[in-house]
Amino acid sequence: MPEARIDDIDRKILAVLQEDAHTTMERLAELVGLSPSPCARRVRNLEAAGVIKRYVAVVDQDKVGLPISVFASIKLERQREDELDRFSKAILRWPEIVECYLMTGQRDYLLRIVVKDLPAYEAFLKRTLTRLEGVASIESSFALSQIKHSQALPID
Structure with a gap:
């Protein structure tokens, strides 16, 4: 699969989502300098291109008894x-x-x-x-x- 074309705004979006995928679209848009609609469109495009594969919760293995x-x-x-x-x-x-x-x-x-x-x-x-x-x-x-x-x- 060819490498997806990612610009600076996409990189900012990915950086924020990698840190906290639970960020609201309004907050994400604010952090990357876009309005919510274009930001949401970019996120959907990153998902469709397979750049964003899935969203998960990171679980502390010690706290669930798997140390x-x-x-x-x-x-x-x-x-x-x-x-x-x-x-x-x-x-x-x-x-x-x-x-x-x-x-x-x-x-x-x-x-x-x-x-x-x-x-x-x-x-x-x-x-x-x-x-x-x-x-x-x-x-x-x-x-x-x-x-x-x-x-x-x-x-x-």
Whole structure:
């Protein structure tokens, strides 16, 4: 898909919405220097172009009882396209996996998994990841603390 044409006003709109997607259209228009109608039209255009994919609430994982973040590096037995696709489709079933990246280098995938405690991760590991066909190895690293977490892209 070609890159969307984004001007300075669109960048301002995106910056505000990335910080607070709950901002009213009137406030957004005021912040970016437009009247509400043209501002709303620009937001709709950004949505239609797929620049704005969706709106979500960012939930504090500690406050909902999921304080543990585990980064699991996965190496597959083979890196053939059908096996990469099978793994990618399989991990979509598990809500504990909140991020997954196909990687270059020594490992094929990097996953971020959130769980309530270490026994929950052990159970998840045993009942899911270790049972996936084609997985050669799994290396887990536990986050001690989160220093920065942002969904906002540096659009400027």
